[in-house]
Amino acid sequence: MTAKMDALQVIARGKAEFIRTALPELIEGHAIVQPRHITLCGSDVWMLSHAPDAAYPFPTGTTGHEVIAxxxxxxxxxxxxxxxDFVLAIAPDHRAMAERYLTPQKNLLKLPSGKTREELLMAQQLGTVLYACKQLPSVIGKTVAVVGQGTAGLWFNFVLQRLGAAKVIALDPKTNRLQLACQYGATDTINIREEDPLEQVLAINDGKLADIVVEAAGREASINLSIELARADTGFFLQFGVPYEPTSVNYGKIFTKCLKHKSIVHAGREPGHTSTLQALDLIAGDYVDVSPLLTHRFPFERVLEAYEVHQNATDNAVKIVVDMPS
Structure with a gap:
């Protein structure tokens, strides 16, 4: 009889279920790992509820990719x-929401000492932000607006401030996230539910729009707001949030404002995972305290509830840890 394990599978838009499936078989150059902690990410919510119709159903193990195993x-x-050994196990295919996972050697990153496994797990997303920031023009002395203050947006604040941005303007509708934004490097905050973001950016930046805008939410409204906030002719617009499907983007405004535009995806394919290793060093070296971000925990059997809390940002949720069976 074939040995089985429990795994999650996204079977239709907005619907995932637990299944019993075969254990992975070891192949050359790989390891079989047991996920112990998985943190949820906006791209997981995208796969669950906002991917193109043709993408469903996803394979078994979807959706989880930030993994300590x-x-x-x-x-x-x-x-x-x-x-x-416990490792940060990069899972670019998002198939780690299972009791076992097969991963190539190149995706096994050693953990430094001195921090909890959950704290070190935050290096996966910080690494993607470091990778994204390497694709930006110089931010020294520039005004950067970061639209969306989930953990990705908060990490952008942290990195951009240290790269020399003169102003880092954080925009979000959640008060608790804007409070965290200041802890992680934002110089100014705008509550887009209570204030006009365009007027506020102009007021903060001496009547000018932002030199660089980072979109870190993936929603239609936040993407189009980011385009509005970028300065004409010289502005740079970075699309980091995975766009929800379907999305209507004001491409005409990108065109008429002559914006430079870049999207970032597949950071997990970076040779040597250099940015993620740098993120591990930053966390282990006490350059940043990640504990304020780790707000909620759920056991594996309640992961569907965890997705819902993450997607709706209820109960002041920021980063959610899913504890896998031991």
Missing amino acids: EILELSPEVEGHEAG
Whole structure:
């Protein structure tokens, strides 16, 4: 009889269910790992509820990709790791929401000492933000607006401030997230539910729009707001949030404002995962305290509830940890 495990699978838009599926089989150059902690991300919510219709159903194990795991078994070719090691296990296919997961050696990142596993897990998303910021023009002395203050937006505040941005303007409708924005490097905040964001950016920035705008939410309204906030002719618009489907974007405004535009995806494919390793060093070296971001925990059997809390940002949720079966 084939051995089985529990896994989640997104089977239709807005619908996921637990299934029993075969355990992964070890192949050359890979390891079988047991996820211990998974944090939820906006891209997980995108796969659950906002991907193109043709994408459904997704494969088993969807959707989870920010993973601390224990290595259970390695193929003989895998060096530098042993069974029992805990690692940051990069899962670019989002199939780690399962009791076992097969991953190549290149995606096994050693954990530094001195921090909890949950704290070090935050390096995965910080790493994607570091990777994205490497694609930006110089921010030294510039005004940067960050639309969306989930953990990705908060990490952008942190990195941009340290890269030399003169002003980092954080925009979000949630008061608790705007309070965190200041802790993580924002110089100014705008509650887009209570204030006119265009007027406020002009007031903060001496009558000028932003030099660079980072969109970190993926919603239609936030994407189009980001386009509005970017300065004409010289403005740069970075699309980081995964766009919900369907989305109507004001491309004509990008065209008439002559904006430079770049999207960021597949940071997990960066050779050597350099940015994620840098993020691990930042967290382990006490350059940033991640504990205020870790607001909620759910066991694996309540992961569907966790997705709902994450998607709606209820109960002042910021980052949600899913504890997997041990």
